[in-house]
Amino acid sequence: MARLPEGTLMQRAATGLAAVCADLLGRVYGRRVVLLVGSGDNGGDALYAGERLARRGAWVGAVTAGARTHEAGLRALLEAGGRVVDRSAIAEADLIIDGLVGIGASGALREPYAGLAEEANAARGAIVAVDVPSGVDASSGRVAGAAVRARVTVTMGAYKTGLLVDPGAAVAGEVELVDIGLGAYLPDPDVAALTANDVDDLLPRPGKESDKYRRGVLGVAAGGDVFTGAAVLAVGGALRGGAGMVRYAGRRAPADQVRAHWPEAVVTLLDEPSVEHVGRVQAWVLGPGLGVDRWAHELAASVLASNVPVLIDADGLTLVAEDRGLLRREAPVLITPHAGELARLLRADRDDIEAARLDHVRRAAAELGVTVLLKGSTTVVAEDARPVRVNTTGTSWLAAGGTGDVLSGVAGALLAQGLSCYDAASCGAFLHGLAGRLAADGAPLAAADVAAAVPAAIRAVTSAGP
C-alpha cells in the first residue's frame, strides 16, 4: 500500500461518521451535538466529525474524559466554533457521539468512562458509536461492565467481530461501514460470515439424473406423547429444506400428527426404541420433543449407532449431556444447542456462555469433538480448526416456540443432501434466519410460517446475483 499522509485515515473516518450523523439529524443547523471524547484515536475521530458538524452550524460540545485528548482534533473543533463542556450537556443533546474507546480498549470501562456511558444511555439524544460502542470488546462482542447502547455504530474499514456477536451486537444498533481505503474487510482469520452468494454456491441442486433417493433421505427421530408438534415442525423444515424424502420414526401420537400434516413423509411407527428397520437414510435429526425417558435414551443410542451424520437437538442434547459416551461414534455429529443446553453439556454457567459466546462455542467444538451450532440472537457455528461462522440473517421475531425444531429440519435436510456438518449448519442458519425475516415482516410469526418461508429464502439467495 502506498504511504498515506499521517491522519488521512482519521479524516476519512471522520467524514463518514459526520455524514451518518447529519443523516440521522435531518437538519444539522442549530442542533445540539455532544461528543464523548476518550484519550485515544477513537476520541480523535469524534472530534474531527464534531468539527464538520460545527462548520454546518451545529452547536457542538466535547466532554473530555481522559487524561489526554487528541490535540489536533480538539484544535480543529475549537477553530470551527465548538467548545469543551461539562457532562451536564449530555442530557440536553439531540445527538451524542461516543468516541470514548474503540479497538484500543482493554477490559471493562473505567471511570469516568463508565459513568458517561450510563448517562448517555439515559439521555434522550440518539447515540452514534464510533467504531464500536464503548464497553464492547471489538474482537469478541464481550461486555464486561457498562456499555454504550448505540442507535447506529459507524465502523471504520471492517466489520468488527464484536458488532456481529452478542452481547455486543445487541448494543451496536444499525452498523454502518465506512470504507477508509483499507479494503472492506480486515480479516479476522478466526471468524467468518457467509454471504447470500456463498450460500447459493454451497446449496445442493437437483440435477437431471436426481431421484428422491439420490437427492438425500433424512430420518427424523423426534416428538413424543407430550410434544407432538416438535415432530411436525422438524419434518416440515426438512421437506422445505430440500430433502428428497423424509422418513419419520416415532411413537403413536407424534406419528399420527406427522401423517396428518405431511402426507409426503414416510412414517414408521416404532414399537421398540430402535431405528434398525426404518430403511436407509443419509442423515438423522434426533431429539426435538423426544422426551428424556428410558425409551428416548434407547432410541437415541440406536440412531447414534448408525453410520450416517446425526444432528442432535433439544431433548437429544439433554440425553447426551447425561451420557456423553453416546457421542463416541465414527460418523459426524452436529449439535444445535441454545446457551442453556450448552451450559449443561459443558457443565458451565449459562450466563458465562451468554457473555462470551465465541469462546464457549469454540471450546465445545474442541472438547466434544463435534460441530456446534449455538443458537441465540446471533447464531454461531464452530468446528475444530475452522473459523467460527457468525450468522448475519435472523430477526428477534424468531424467538418463538418451535422455530428451533424447524431449524433442525432444515439443517438436517442439508446434511442428508451431502453438505458437511459445518456447511449444513451455517447454510441452515442463514436460510432459517432469512425465512424468519420474510415470515415476520415486522410482525409476530409462528414456527410453521418459518418453515413455509424457507423456499422463498432459497429463491432469495439464488437471485442475489454475484
Ligand SMILES: NC(=O)C1=CN([C@@H]2O[C@H](COP(=O)(O)OP(=O)(O)OC[C@H]3O[C@@H](n4cnc5c(N)ncnc54)[C@H](O)[C@@H]3O)[C@@H](O)[C@H]2O)[C@@H](O)CC1
Ligand atoms: N487504526 C487505524 O488505522 C484507524 C483507527 N481509527 C480510530 O482509532 C481507534 C483506535 O485508537 P487507539 O488505538 O488510540 O485506541 P482507542 O481510542 O480505542 O483507546 C485507547 C485509549 O483508551 C484508554 N483505555 C483503554 N481501555 C480503557 C478502559 N477500559 N477504560 C477507560 N479507558 C481505556 C487507553 O488508556 C487509551 O488512551 C479506532 O477504534 C478508530 O476509532 C480511525 O481513526 C481510522 C484509522
Ligand SMILES: [K+]
Ligand atoms: K466508541
